[in-house]
Amino acid sequence: MHLDHPDTYPHRHTYTAATPTRPDGTRRALRIGLGGPVGSGKTATVAALCRALRDQLSIAVVTNDIYTREDAEFLLRNAVLAPERITAVETGACPHTAIRDDISANLEAVEDLEDSVGPLDLVLVESGGDNLTATFSKGLVDAQIFVIDVAGGDDIPRKGGPGLTTADLLVVNKTDLAPYVGVDLEGMARDAKAQRGELPVAFTSLATEGGVAPVRDWVLERLAAWAAA
Amino acid sequence: MSTMSAALLVLADGRFPAGGHAHSGGAEAAVKAGRVTDGASLEAFCRGRLHTAGLTAAGLAAATAAGIDPLAVDAAADARTPSPALRAAARRLGRQLMRAARAAWPSPELDALAAALPRGAHQPVVLGLVARAAGLGPLAVAHAAAYEAVSGPATAVVRLLSLDPFEATAVLARLAPELDAVASAAADAAGAALVEGLDALPAPAAPLLDITAEQHAAWPVRLFAT
């Protein structure tokens, strides 16, 4: 017996990234995910983006640490944003589950930020460091950045994996270390091109003043496209 | 109204995207304290949880599925959850389940509860209402609630102790007859609650789970949210 199941009852959208508006009808913020291996520079990229863009945009950050609140605490300690703009989601030891298979806690965090700090332009969702297969669900983010670093080995772009090959932007970070770890940046660029075709790749050194500029410019392009859509 | 419905499999699937994967049901604290170290101690832990928190949750879910006002059952859930950390977690999980369920089984009853409690109702209450939307009865949803009470800790302990996953699954299989009994008792109590009121619902508590949940919530470094 079906207790209460009128077949005609409409399927409701659940305010995921598939929906460009919030429940009150206003347009929601652009959501960008940042994933990649442990220690590649995801938090450093988030921090640098916040510093570069916070004067012109209303920004919030969601972190998905594996077992600590390190990422959120780093951002708080360095005061890249006001504390009420940073939320940590707990992932039960599985960041890729929280950003891909069961996005409910992250969606809640994003919506709560939009509700509590008011209209936002940009929400950055950082995944805890994971493996080369980790990708964000399209139900959670509008675009994703995959961050690797030169010290992780110059064979990573050749190995590929869904995170690296399908991300909307691949960032190869810590180019300042290239001479010390003996990596061939041109070879990395060639391998990335072979894996990613026309999808963009940015080489960055966040240790350098203004090093986040290529990522900042890409984010601003995405925002312009989002606003125009 | 039948227990044998594929909708129950969808709802009780560990991959149902409603946030459960981030919770250990107290297992992380028990592992840290040295109370859960292997398959046998996991079984003892799960048995204790099943007959306390599990039975209570199953009763609440069954009562909601039987048609008792979800707001009244939600108040009964608050009264049965002394730990503030666990009350907060139950509402967070309820809100996450609500999101997944409204996509899976849209229903005016779910919309009404979401509007009445936008920050989330207790998870077993939402579960009971989801059962109604999915065409499942009180006994079926009591099974789902009882199963969740033990499957969460078992999965978590596989991650926490690198316990042999076959052993963890064997623990769940050995508990199955007790799960059936707990689900029946919960459904019977829901039937009684329809006549006698919500005090007829079971309220066994596990004080150690409540105390360690409060301690766990204050740990600076942990793998699971509860």
Ligand SMILES: Nc1nc2c(ncn2[C@@H]2O[C@H](COP(=O)(O)OP(=O)(O)OP(=O)(O)O)[C@@H](O)[C@H]2O)c(=O)[nH]1
């Ligand atoms: N030399 C150099 N160090 C960098 C650069 N970017 C980040 N780092 C350092 O690399 C370390 C890791 O950076 P994080 O930003 O914490 O890396 P993450 O990817 O967020 O790490 P997880 O969240 O733990 O996976 C820190 O010590 C940073 O200061 C860079 O461009 N050059």
Ligand SMILES: [Mg+2]
């Ligand atoms: Mg980080």
